Amino acid sequence: xxxFGKLMAAAAMSVAFTLNPAQAQDDVxxxxxxxxxxxxxxxxxxxxxxxxxxxxxxxxxxxxxPTDTTAEGQIEVINSLIAQNVDAIAVSANDRDAxxxxxxxAMQRGITVISWDSGVAxxxxxxxxxxxxxxxxxxxCVKMAAEHLPEGGGDVAILSASATATxxxxxxxxxxxxxxxxxxxxxxxxxxxxxxxxxxxxEAQGLIQSYPxxxxxxxxxxxxxxxxxxxxxxxxxxxxxxxxxxxxxxxxAGHVKSxxxxxxxxxxxxDLGYSATMIAYNLAxxxxxxxxxxxxxxxxxxxxxxxxxxxxxxxxxxVYDASNIDDFKDIF
Amino acid sequence: MISRFLKxxxxxLAGAIVLLTVxxxxxxxxxxxxxxxxxxxxxxxxLIILALGQMMVILxxxxxxxxxxxxxxxxxxxxxxxxxxxxxxxxxxxxLAIAVGAILGAFNGIFVWKLDIPPIVVTLGTxxxxxxxxxxxxxxxxxxxxxMSDAFKAFPRAVFFGLPVLSWVAIFIVVLMTVLIGxxxxxxxxxxxGGNPTAAVYTGIDVGRTRFVAFTLAGALAGLSxxxxxxxxxxxxxxxxxxxxxxxxxxxxxxxxxxAGGIGSVGGAVLGALFFGVIKNALPVxxxxxxWQLAISGAAIIVAVAFNARAERxxxxxxxxxxxxxx
Numbered sequence: 001x002x003x004f005g006k007l008m009a010a011a012a013m014s015v016a017f018t019l020n021p022a023q024a025q026d027d028v029x030x031x032x033x034x035x036x037x038x039x040x041x042x043x044x045x046x047x048x049x050x051x052x053x054x055x056x057x058x059x060x061x062x063x064x065x066p067t068d069t070t071a072e073g074q075i076e077v078i079n080s081l082i083a084q085n086v087d088a089i090a091v092s093a094n095d096r097d098a099x100x101x102x103x104x105x106a107m108q109r110g111i112t113v114i115s116w117d118s119g120v121a122x123x124x125x126x127x128x129x130x131x132x133x134x135x136x137x138x139x140x141c142v143k144m145a146a147e148h149l150p151e152g153g154g155d156v157a158i159l160s161a162s163a164t165a166t167x168x169x170x171x172x173x174x175x176x177x178x179x180x181x182x183x184x185x186x187x188x189x190x191x192x193x194x195x196x197x198x199x200x201x202x203e204a205q206g207l208i209q210s211y212p213x214x215x216x217x218x219x220x221x222x223x224x225x226x227x228x229x230x231x232x233x234x235x236x237x238x239x240x241x242x243x244x245x246x247x248x249x250x251x252x253a254g255h256v257k258s259x260x261x262x263x264x265x266x267x268x269x270x271d272l273g274y275s276a277t278m279i280a281y282n283l284a285x286x287x288x289x290x291x292x293x294x295x296x297x298x299x300x301x302x303x304x305x306x307x308x309x310x311x312x313x314x315x316x317x318x319v320y321d322a323s324n325i326d327d328f329k330d331i332f
Numbered sequence: 333m334i335s336r337f338l339k340x341x342x343x344x345l346a347g348a349i350v351l352l353t354v355x356x357x358x359x360x361x362x363x364x365x366x367x368x369x370x371x372x373x374x375x376x377x378x379l380i381i382l383a384l385g386q387m388m389v390i391l392x393x394x395x396x397x398x399x400x401x402x403x404x405x406x407x408x409x410x411x412x413x414x415x416x417x418x419x420x421x422x423x424x425x426x427x428l429a430i431a432v433g434a435i436l437g438a439f440n441g442i443f444v445w446k447l448d449i450p451p452i453v454v455t456l457g458t459x460x461x462x463x464x465x466x467x468x469x470x471x472x473x474x475x476x477x478x479x480m481s482d483a484f485k486a487f488p489r490a491v492f493f494g495l496p497v498l499s500w501v502a503i504f505i506v507v508l509m510t511v512l513i514g515x516x517x518x519x520x521x522x523x524x525x526g527g528n529p530t531a532a533v534y535t536g537i538d539v540g541r542t543r544f545v546a547f548t549l550a551g552a553l554a555g556l557s558x559x560x561x562x563x564x565x566x567x568x569x570x571x572x573x574x575x576x577x578x579x580x581x582x583x584x585x586x587x588x589x590x591x592a593g594g595i596g597s598v599g600g601a602v603l604g605a606l607f608f609g610v611i612k613n614a615l616p617v618x619x620x621x622x623x624w625q626l627a628i629s630g631a632a633i634i635v636a637v638a639f640n641a642r643a644e645r646x647x648x649x650x651x652x653x654x655x656x657x658x659x
Contacts, residue, residue: 037472038470038472038571039472039569039571040472040473040474043472067467067570068571163621191616196571205371205613205616206613209362210616226476226477230566250474250476251474251476251477251567254479254566257478329478
């Protein structure tokens with residue numbers, strides 16, 4: 001009996017030994033580098049990343065970024081991640097080109113590099129995950145503005161973040177492309193609030209003064225849309241000038257109630273962080289490769305198909321208005 | 333008396349502001365409407381308050397780089413408190429903001445006074461500490477418009493005699509500072525400490541303590557601005573007023589307050605802030621490329637500093653009059 005017991009123990013030990021190496025292996029370290037810390041949108045993306053990590057198991061998420069939205073700050077952060085020898089870096093870039101040399105260095109060290117939300121030039125990453133297709137976002141912004149214009153259309157202005165922000169400029173370009181389909185929408189100006197509350201507020205005030213017939217402001221940026229809505233409310237024009245664009249339900253809830261904003265859209269940042277993490281994991285563990293035409297699985301979201309530039313789109317933006325804002329304002 | 337005023341820096345700056353406004357009006361006539369000028373003044377109010385705080389510090393030959401971060405931290409404290417307990421009356425929150433700001437300012441002052449660390453180093457450090465604390469305190473989350481109570485947001489917007497309360501607060505601070513700087517022993521001590529610290533010691537002024545008081549008062553004003561800023565823009569997040577410390581110092585420099593200490597006036601600081609405010613408010617309406625906007629703001633600062641350098645250039649002091657006569 002004792003012999004049998006010993007044999008059993010030995011068998012158990014050997015099973016344990018063969019299993020253990022797989023478990024004892026270091027966690028897959030995935031770094032989520034954001035434009036700046038303390039922005040609600042990215043905090044929500046971090047929630048999604050954590051959800052993906054839990055689902056995958058054996059994944060450690062490093063959520064990091066500079067304290068202000070500069071490329072220099074991100075380069076420092078990425079250099080330190082390279083030194084920590086992470087397995088994958090998923091970055092939302094403050095500058096399309098400035099990060100390329102640093103990210104190239106990371107890839108040479110065998111680190112998987114993808115960009116998401118705001119992209120990096122193709123040579124600086126393996127693939128880029130757009131939150132939605134740029135064309136769909138551009139069209140959605142114009143459509144939301146057009147829906148609430150008075151009969152016969154009216155003047156519409158665009159309030160962007162910084163004049164060098166990659167994603168902003170592409171969306172504005174796409175908006176201008178679909179204008180022929182919306183004859184009522186007359187784009188009169190594009191101004192830049194640099195994602196600062198005070199500057200965006202001032203730019204919005206400038207728009208209200210410069211264009212007395214202004215009927216809508218499209219702000220495809222979460223800081224800009226809140227500041228513009230506040231400026232419109234303070235000018236006593238809530239209901240007259242509709243502020244729309246891209247924003248977060250938690251930050252816009254008050255302005256939807258006041259009538260300054262009739263509707264706005266955003267993709268789900270939780271889903272975005274989740275998808276970016278899933279992709280980074282699949283690429284880092286070589287379960288998928290990033291090449292034109294490839295389909296990379298993203299867990300519960302489905303899969304993303306890459307185009308010739310190794311770019312893919314996650315999903316359509318989702319519209320929030322007075323009817324559904326209360327369901328979402330506490331989520332993100 | 334009048335000719336002396338016309339030659340003064342304040343008159344020059346006031347002239348420059350008027351000229352600038354006229355130039356803007358040529359491109360955008362509505363800029364000089366009464367309603368818009370009120371708006372510009374209102375928009376500049378916070379900068380005026382902060383520039384006056386910074387002026388006290390600079391007068392004592394110090395500098396406070398942490399004012400914008402102080403503003404963000406005190407503002408975040410009251411915003412979060414307001415969101416958590418909407419019942420607290422607004423005056424109590426304002427008092428709290430001023431107190432928090434003063435404590436943070438005193439923290440700077442203690443280091444400068446007791447440990448004798450150069451103020452630029454101390455405040456560069458506290459700048460990052462305060463910003464970091466905002467993040468720690470809020471966990472990176474925003475305090476949004478719908479979380480703030482209506483009274484909290486309404487206070488700076490309420491209109492009395494044609495001006496919003498925000499503007500009245502700035503005017504009140506200007507009057508207060510004029511009295512403090514021009515009519516009290518403390519005001520004279522600021523000039524003495526900055527003008528000639530060694531001589532100030534011999535007249536019985538405690539240099540370190542005077543600097544400590546300047547930092548504390550500047551902190552209190554930053555705290556007050558913290559509440560005003562957050563209620564005005566109806567949003568509080570980590571990065572509010574990011575980079576604003578440089579605007580404050582720029583306003584002081586444009587206003588003729590010497591970075592070397594001991595020279596400057598309340599009027600100069602107010603005009604410097606207004607000059608900056610006019611530029612900031614005009615650029616969006618005159619339709620200039622955003623890249624040029626930055627260049628224009630920068631050029632204005634350099635021109636102002638160049639003027640300062642000329643005005644401050646002291647003639648060489650003649651120590652040995654006889655030897656000069658002999659040569």
